Amino acid sequence: MTKEKWLVEFQVLNGRRPTDQEMLEASKNNFETMTSAVAKKSFKIEPSLFLKIAIGFIVAIFGYVVGYLFM
Template sequence: MTKEEWITEFQVLNGRFPTEAEIQAAMANQFQKTNSAGLRKFDSNLLLKIALIILMAVFGYVVGYLFV
């Protein structure tokens, strides 16, 4: 990948022009593709955590409704 291609890809992924330090770091890696876009990996337990929170909220609502 050339410097111009790397800069274009960086701009598309990050929505801004890379700083001089970022360009120097990419040069050190010979402009290889990296995940510098700040993309986070999916937490496999995230769906389970959300489901448990919703279940606890519904349970609390039902128990609160029964004892009022």
């Protein structure tokens, strides 16, 4: 993230200008914000989740077909 983008995001989130200490800490982290760091980590999805969803759909479709055949 660039310094300018970091400044804008900081001001939007905190409603004030950053202190010199906050600027120094941000420059050490390459102006990465907490929200961008959290966003990078929070979108990890387990591969087994896709398998569970697929099995759920298969069971639901099978139940629908079997129920339709025996009506």
